[in-house]
Amino acid sequence: MKDVREALMVGRNSEGKLVRRPLSPHLQVYKPQISSATSIFHRITGVALGAGAVLFTAWLVCAAAGDSAFSVIQAIFASWIGLIVLFGFTLALFYHFCNGIRHLAWDAGKGFELPDMHRSGRLVIGATLVLTVAFWLIAFLVG
Amino acid sequence: MQKDTxxxxxxxxxxxxxxxxxxxxxxxxxxxxxxxxxxxxxxPLSLYFVLSVLLLKGAGRAAMAAYMGEPWNAVLFLLLIFAMFYHLSMGLQAVIEDYVRKDAKRIAVLMLVKAGIWFLGLAAAVSVLKLAVS
Incomplete structure (x- = not known):
């Protein structure tokens, strides 16, 4: 059986000949906007946090497994590559956290006006940067 | 004749x-x-997690076990694990359903991802429990 979306792509032209319908322009023709950018970054950071969940689990499993396993994972996290990866995950976490609040507000029917939506988008980006920098400052300077 | 409206x-x-x-x-x-x-x-759970990470930064295994040995910490971590993997499962499902078009491939990827999420979620939960009672 033909995929229904494939089947709908076929039409007849004015001469009655079967043709594939033309596609409308896709994402690349649009200027990036804060609305589309914050939306796709919500997805990207969500998927990235899925990879972060693997590291989160590795951290807990190594702690449960024993001293040698835990010292290995702690050394990996403390290495340069480990710190860069962890930095990326904090950025993704704080972004998904802040933009998630924005999504929950939309689900409650609030903040749909365009100026509000643009302002909350900028607020999310700013808050993400502030929270990420604050986290790493505390991590390095305190204790 | 009047049209019936x-x-x-x-x-x-x-x-x-x-x-x-x-x-x-x-x-x-x-x-x-x-x-x-x-x-x-x-x-709240992810804010608690961020705080825990800051508290446990550079901690040895004994400190981890002591932290999870506090019942509130173990419970909050278990709640975090449940909510996180449940949310992740639904989020990844939406992404996969959007981008993997062929039926057989989509179902296979969904099953693999869900299996992986169950595996990771249970591994994390069992580890927390082991640390909590060790």
Whole structure:
């Protein structure tokens, strides 16, 4: 059986000949906007946090497994590559956290006006940067 | 002759089915709600997790075990694990359903991802429990 979306792509032209319908322009023709950018970054950071969940689990499993396993994972996290990866995950976490609040507000029917939506988008980006920098400052300077 | 403008329904579907508005799948809002509820739960839980990471930074295994040995910490971590993997499962499912087009491949990827999420979630939960009672 033909995929229904494939089947709908076929039409007849004015001469009655079967043709594939033309596609409308896709994402690349649009200027990036804060609305589309914050939306796709919500997805990207969500998927990235899925990879972060693997590291989160590795951290807990190594702690449960024993001293040698835990010292290995702690050394990996403390290495340069480990710190860069962890930095990326904090950025993704704080972004998904802040933009998630924005999504929950939309689900409650609030903040749909365009100026509000643009302002909350900028607020999310700013808050993400502030929270990420604050986290790493505390991590390095305190204790 | 006057045209009859009385509203009437010319569809095969029963009026009861139409009023319920659930369509062929008979359900629909449950996943939507579950995604929002886990999101709301994850707001305080992820802040708690960030705080825990800062407290446990550079900690040895003994300190980890002592931390999880506090019942509140173990419970909050278990709640975090449940809400996080549940939310992740629904989020990844939406992404996969959007981008993997071939039926067989989509079902295979979904099954693999869900299996992986169960495996990771249980591994994390069992580890927390082991640390908590060790």
């Amino acid at each position: 009385t509203p009437s329904i010319h569809i095969m579907r029963s009026q009861l089915g139409r009023a319920r508005g659930l369509g062929a799948a008979k359900h629909g809002a449950a996943h939507w709600w579950a995604e929002r509820l886990t999101a709301a739960a994850l707001l």
